[in-house]
Amino acid sequence: MTPLEHFIDAILRKQPLRRAPAGFESRVLRLLAQQAARPWWLQGFSRWPRSAQLLFLPLAVCFVPLLFRAAGSLTALLQSARTSAPLSAAQSAASTVGSLGHAAQTLGELVMREIPSVWIYGGVGLAALLYAALFGLCAAAFRTLVLTPQHAPY
Amino acid sequence: MHLSDDDTVQSPTTEGDRNAEFTKFMRKYQDMVYSTAARLSGNDAQAEDIAQEVFLRAHARFEELRDNPRAAGWLKTVATNLTFTHLTRYRKRWVFFSQLQSRDEDGDAPEHEFPATASVTDEVQDDERHEFVEAALRALPDHQRVPLVLFHFEDMPYEEIASKLRVSLPKVKTDIHRARQALAGILARRGITATQLES
Numbered sequence: 622m623t624p625l626e627h628f629i630d631a632i633l634r635k636q637p638l639r640r641a642p643a644g645f646e647s648r649v650l651r652l653l654a655q656q657a658a659r660p661w662w663l664q665g666f667s668r669w670p671r672s673a674q675l676l677f678l679p680l681a682v683c684f685v686p687l688l689f690r691a692a693g694s695l696t697a698l699l700q701s702a703r704t705s706a707p708l709s710a711a712q713s714a715a716s717t718v719g720s721l722g723h724a725a726q727t728l729g730e731l732v733m734r735e736i737p738s739v740w741i742y743g744g745v746g747l748a749a750l751l752y753a754a755l756f757g758l759c760a761a762a763f764r765t766l767v768l769t770p771q772h773a774p775y
Numbered sequence: 776m777h778l779s780d781d782d783t784v785q786s787p788t789t790e791g792d793r794n795a796e797f798t799k800f801m802r803k804y805q806d807m808v809y810s811t812a813a814r815l816s817g818n819d820a821q822a823e824d825i826a827q828e829v830f831l832r833a834h835a836r837f838e839e840l841r842d843n844p845r846a847a848g849w850l851k852t853v854a855t856n857l858t859f860t861h862l863t864r865y866r867k868r869w870v871f872f873s874q875l876q877s878r879d880e881d882g883d884a885p886e887h888e889f890p891a892t893a894s895v896t897d898e899v900q901d902d903e904r905h906e907f908v909e910a911a912l913r914a915l916p917d918h919q920r921v922p923l924v925l926f927h928f929e930d931m932p933y934e935e936i937a938s939k940l941r942v943s944l945p946k947v948k949t950d951i952h953r954a955r956q957a958l959a960g961i962l963a964r965r966g967i968t969a970t971q972l973e974s
Contacts, residue, residue: 629955632962633927636905641809642823646801649830650794656831668835 689729692722797837801830804847808854814924815858817913825857851929859939862917904967911961919954922947 622630661669669677696719699712732741808829813822829850833840840846912920922940925931931939937947962968 625955638806639810639813641805649827
């Protein structure tokens with residue numbers, strides 16, 4: 622240990638801990654109280670009740686086909702209404718949304734019926750692979766370009 | 776076993792007990808967490824934000840930390856990592872403002888004026904010296920202060936500092952050496968020398 626290193630080490634080791642600001646404790650406790658007062662669905666996923674966590678995944682998976690089905694039903698409903706009465710602006714907009722949903726449903730059914738399932742699974746796998754590759758590439762670029770020594774966080 | 780030997784509080788059974796226990800936990804470690812964040816960041820306001828975030832995270836994992844003898848280490852690690860994140864996030868802004876100040880070409884510590892007292896070279900009281908050393912640390916540029924603090928306060932070896940900061944080992948050694956020189960220079964101008972320290 623050089624004399625300089627010894628001197629600085631001695632000086633710094635004699636430093637007592639810095640005292641946290643006077644209101645620090647109450648500030649943290651107030652934030653914790655605010656967090657606890659929020660409903661569970663506004664908190665992070667890890668703080669959700671276990672049953673809600675377990676239900677969330679299947680519900681999320683089921684949501685898309687349910688959305689298609691709802692869009693199809695809405696389209697059918699609006700088509701029947703169109704034949705009986707002139708459309709208002711709101712009905713027209715709803716009809717457009719419904720038509721889009723119907724088109725998406727039709728496309729989905731067509732894809733599922735006409736394209737072999739091996740192709741679909743292969744496509745999904747390829748998309749996942751490309752996503753992972755792109756993610757890795759971006760992560761590598763971030764580490765190289767942003768977290769290089771000249772950009773290190775100090 | 777609880778975090779301290781004199782801690783005789785039983786396992787909390789209600790939310791109120793848990794909060795009381797957490798308050799006690801926070802009182803025990805808040806100065807340590809705040810010191811780590813303040814010395815690394817060189818900014819008291821940022822240090823308070825960082826320390827607050829550390830305890831919010833600690834609260835979420837309080838069941839694991841309460842009886843854990845490694846709680847202090849966990850808190851220090853989180854405080855250190857959050858400070859790095861903070862420094863990275865605000866670095867561009869910091870650099871912009873820091874460029875408004877005149878600097879040496881090497882990016883060494885600028886010449887700062889510290890409040891002087893009547894007895895500059897006379898005996899310096901401990902409290903006063905502690906405050907002055909903290910101010911001198913804050914005056915160092917980030918790239919010198921951070922490795923210096925990690926080495927002398929956190930007992931981190933050079934290799935680990937280089938790995939944590941993702942820089943080369945020679946750069947860490949150079950930065951720490953320059954930080955020591957800059958700090959010694961600031962302290963010497965205030966009359967704090969090795970001789971004065973030993974007396």
